[in-house]
Amino acid sequence: MSRLQFQATTHALAALTLAFGVTACGDSEGTSSATAADTETTGTTSDESTTTTVGATTAGPACPPELEECAGQCVDVGFNPDNCGGCGVACADGEICSDGVCGLQCFGGSTQCGDACVDLQVDPANCGGCGAQCEPGESCSGGACGSDCVGGTTECDGLCVDTNLDPNNCGGCGTACGPDEVCSGGACGFECIGGTVACDGLCVDINNDPNNCGICGGTCADGEVCVMGVCGFDCAGGTVECDGLCVDTDVDPMNCGDCGVACGPGEVCNAGVCGLECGGGSLECGGLCVDVDVDPMNCGGCGVACEVDQVCNAGQCQLLCGGGTIECAGMCVNTNYDPNHCGGCD
Incomplete structure (x- = not known):
């Protein structure tokens, strides 16, 4: 073989090797630059280009500033339950990742306080906020401590309860229903009335209950509401979302005229205004x-x-x-x- 033939063969093999390496990487930019280098420089330069290109395949993905590379994937460590706050930090079962911290997943307008989901509207140990404890003898109603319950509820052992629905205080404080009974309309029985359904001993409206949406145990995700038995982000029929519930602020004494505006003891909500009498033909x-x-x-x-x-x-x-x-x-x-x-x- 002549010297010219040997050089031509060497260049051809180098070009094929470079092309194979670039194709395996799948880098279109690498293909363009490597081909140009092979055309204009010696085989040594082509080998360096090939080495640089192959080395690039071992690097992780180029993640945007707001994401972090974890195990070859770009993730948001602020909300990723498998990488919460950092790569490999996994949340336990039943927990979610929020702002890089694992915690309980609270639904239905409840809030995580410590290791429990509580209702800040009625919990005397967390009234209006976590750790905001009412004084002895006070109850929590509408997120505020006081000696009187509002919105048609009754104070029973420090809690404001709806005696129409509470199986532990059915019709009055301390009146508990039997093991298989429910409280509906202030009376213990085996069936729910008024279109409600028994779920875990409570008569609930599965059309608007975010903890039992459509069916018992059908829980809506955080931020969603239950409208006509379907979880979503918008309320229908002129209702407004207040703490995960779709309510009619024209008549709701706990949200009269606006979310969180509770009427006082003995007052009712009529046309969005608290007062002592009902109007418009209502009773x-x-x-x-x-x-x-x-x-x-x-x-x-x-x-x-x-x-x-x-x-x-x-x-x-x-x-x-x-x-x-x-x-x-x-x-x-x-x-x-x-x-x-x-x-x-x-």
Whole structure:
């Protein structure tokens, strides 16, 4: 082989070696610069270019300033539960990573205080804020310590409770329901009324309860609310999100006119204003201004609750009929086809 043939063969092998190394790296920029170096310089320079390119494949990804490289991935150590506050710092089961610190995942408007999720609106040990403890004899209502409970609640052993729903204080302080009973409408029983559902011994409205959204135990994520049984970030039907709940600030005594504005003892919320009387045809029932024409918990009068499968219409409990049917004598019928109720119930 002549000297010219040897040089040509050497250059060809160097070019093939460089091309193979660049292709394996998948670096288009490296391909361009390496090819140019091979064309203009000697084989020694090409070897150095190849070494530099191959070495680059062992480096981690170039992460933006707000992210950190952990095990070959760009992660936000402020919120990544596997790398919380730093690479390899994993949160325990049931914990979340928030601002680089592992902690409990609190839902339904509750707040983490120490190692517990608490309701700052009613917890006398954390009233309005973690560690804000009420004085002996005081209760926490609406996030403020005081001697009186607001929003239709009653003070029982230092807690403001809803005696209409609390199974430990059903209808009054200290009246506890049986093991399999629930408290609904201030009475112990085995069924929930007014369209509510029994979840862990409590009658809840799965249409707007963020801890039981759509089904018992269907918990919405932090920041979400429950609207018509579906978790989301927006409230519907003229309601407003207050501490994870969609509420009607026109009538809610705990959020009257705005979130956190609680009416005083004996007051009700009417059209977003606290007062001593209800207006607009509504009636005061248990501290709430309600429309007894449509309220299934107070249908036709205070405390008159409809059954689970009933609705309140014109102050009367009726079956919840669908599919174009109507209630006639306790049955859902289609008056277009029913020979016994042709065109109407009569």
